[in-house]
Amino acid sequence: MPKLGMEPIRREAIVRATIAELGQSRSLDVTVSQIAKRAGMSSALAHHYFGGKDQIFLAAMRRILADFGAEARAELKAAAPEDRARAVIRACFAPSCFTPDVIAAWMTFYVMAQTNQDALRLWQIYQSRIRSNLVHALKGRAEDPRDAAETLIALIDGLYIRAALGAPEQPELAVRQATTILETLTGRRS
Amino acid sequence: MPKLGMEPIRREAIVRATIAELGQSRSLDVTVSQIAKRAGMSSALAHHYFGGKDQIFLAAMRRILADFGAEARAELKAAAPEDRARAVIRACFAPSCFTPDVIAAWMTFYVMAQTNQDALRLWQIYQSRIRSNLVHALKGRAEDPRDAAETLIALIDGLYIRAALGAPEQPELAVRQATTILETLTGRRS
DNA sequence: GGTTATTGATTGACGAGTCAATAAAAAGGC
DNA sequence: GCCTTTTTATTGACTCGTCAATCAATAACC
Numbered sequence: 298m299p300k301l302g303m304e305p306i307r308r309e310a311i312v313r314a315t316i317a318e319l320g321q322s323r324s325l326d327v328t329v330s331q332i333a334k335r336a337g338m339s340s341a342l343a344h345h346y347f348g349g350k351d352q353i354f355l356a357a358m359r360r361i362l363a364d365f366g367a368e369a370r371a372e373l374k375a376a377a378p379e380d381r382a383r384a385v386i387r388a389c390f391a392p393s394c395f396t397p398d399v400i401a402a403w404m405t406f407y408v409m410a411q412t413n414q415d416a417l418r419l420w421q422i423y424q425s426r427i428r429s430n431l432v433h434a435l436k437g438r439a440e441d442p443r444d445a446a447e448t449l450i451a452l453i454d455g456l457y458i459r460a461a462l463g464a465p466e467q468p469e470l471a472v473r474q475a476t477t478i479l480e481t482l483t484g485r486r487s
Numbered sequence: 488m489p490k491l492g493m494e495p496i497r498r499e500a501i502v503r504a505t506i507a508e509l510g511q512s513r514s515l516d517v518t519v520s521q522i523a524k525r526a527g528m529s530s531a532l533a534h535h536y537f538g539g540k541d542q543i544f545l546a547a548m549r550r551i552l553a554d555f556g557a558e559a560r561a562e563l564k565a566a567a568p569e570d571r572a573r574a575v576i577r578a579c580f581a582p583s584c585f586t587p588d589v590i591a592a593w594m595t596f597y598v599m600a601q602t603n604q605d606a607l608r609l610w611q612i613y614q615s616r617i618r619s620n621l622v623h624a625l626k627g628r629a630e631d632p633r634d635a636a637e638t639l640i641a642l643i644d645g646l647y648i649r650a651a652l653g654a655p656e657q658p659e660l661a662v663r664q665a666t667t668i669l670e671t672l673t674g675r676r677s
Numbered sequence: 678g679g680t681t682a683t684t685g686a687t688t689g690a691c692g693a694g695t696c697a698a699t700a701a702a703a704a705g706g707c
Numbered sequence: 708g709c710c711t712t713t714t715t716a717t718t719g720a721c722t723c724g725t726c727a728a729t730c731a732a733t734a735a736c737c
Contacts, residue, residue: 301736303682323601325515328726339684344728401601408598410652411513411591420652448664452638455645462600462610474638481671491702493716518692529718534694 304346308356310336311343315357320398325405329353355415358406362423365394369430381434382449382483385427386475389453390468395460404461424450438483445482452478497536498546500526505547510588515595519543545605548596552613555584559620571624572639572673575617576665579643580658585650594651614640628673635672642668 314336318327329350333340347353369388376384388394410416431446439445456471504526508517519540523530537543559578566574578584600606621636629635646661 301681307682324598329728330726340727341684341729342682345683350727404598404601407648407652408514408594411594417652444664444667448642448668451645451649451664452642452668453645454648455641455643458597458644458648459641462597462607474634474641477634478638478642478668478671481668491715497716519694520692530693531695531718532716535717540693 307336307338307342307346310338311347311353312356312360315353316361316398316402319357319402319405320396320400323401323404325408351413351415354405354409355413355419357402358409358416358419361394361399361402361406362419364399365389365423366426368393369427373430379438382431382438382479383476385430385434386449386453386472386479389427389475390456390472392468395468395471400457400461403457435483440484448482449475449479494536497526497528497532500528501533501537501543502546502550505543506551506588506592509547509592509595510586510590513591513594515598541603541605544595544599545603545609547592548599548606548609551584551589551592551596552609554589555579555613556616558583559617563620569628572621572628572669573666575620575624576639576643576662576669579617579665580646580661582658585658585661590647590651593647625673630674638672639665639669 311332314332315327318332318335319325322331328340329343330340332353333343336343343353347356365388368391369385372384372388372391373381406416406420410420427450428446431449432442435442435445452475456466456474460466460471501522504522505517508522508525509515512521518530519533520530522543523533526533533543537546555578558581559575562574562578562581563571596606596610600610617640618636621639622632625632625635642665646656646664650656650661
């Protein structure tokens, strides 16, 4: 009983299912069939719409990156100029970006980016966006904005890993750690 | 022409080959055959000595952890009391721990630890060791030694990820970033 | 009748783990 | 010191499962 105009619906379902499955199984060893089953369709259809497994993963990665971008834009728009750096940190650990599923998916993307050029490029784009946001936010507030931004990003990456492996660390805790560093970097000793 | 007493030699060769292969192929999709070939033996022999793929990986992980432990112990022994935290940082980015191969292998272990209980336990042991070293080193020098240690570890993890994905970041750079944070955490503003 | 949606069945490759067979060294008996 | 037996080392060939990708077939829609 095929209805027309299914393509966007199916694609959306697959992307969601991919993130969920990746988050649940916690490894890259997720089969197209598993994803398709969770999305309520046959694996053949998933192949039909995406062409291959890699492209399914890339679509999921793009989605996660886009979600983060939206979150960051929202936080930045609502933030006072001197609060922009904190806004970026908040975005990183916002509920839409810091769920167990998404975190676990991130991990797999890190691995994928080591070998898949497209994945690497996506990651780099995300990196340079967050970096430029932070550099901009830190200009005039940290001694070396570039350096401080780089350090903060590394710290955030590390907090993600720890969230992936450790007990379900509360977002607030991660935000607090990152904020503390931010404040020492901007010279405000607590 | 079997010679006796080969077991330790073969095991060593497999462990080395695993790290090398993991580092080169940059993914967990490394076959036992690939490893065995690099180690100069048949895959059957690898199975014979280790029992299975997981145990091969775990042995490689144990090795890397042990190498780090040795490095850390050496650095700590040679460090003045007020330099102990820096010694730990130096150990993390020492040549024996921070080669491209080892870094890439680390990444795969992070992923493995998400699903493999034994791998997770190994990681946790490593974590608690480095944490207690850092807490000890920071006692009386940072406002909240535990918190500061936690943050430093997260930062180090993040620097590893970035090294795995980015251009071959120089160890000195990573050490500098970590040391900078260390100094702000211990109250010495540069 | 052409397009879109959909799937079950199939193909083809690859990889973990097993096993039987071979060969050399060691151990034991005489 | 020889012959036998056991233990250790080693591999090629094989089994069994899995999975990505394809395809032919079916069905609704226009």
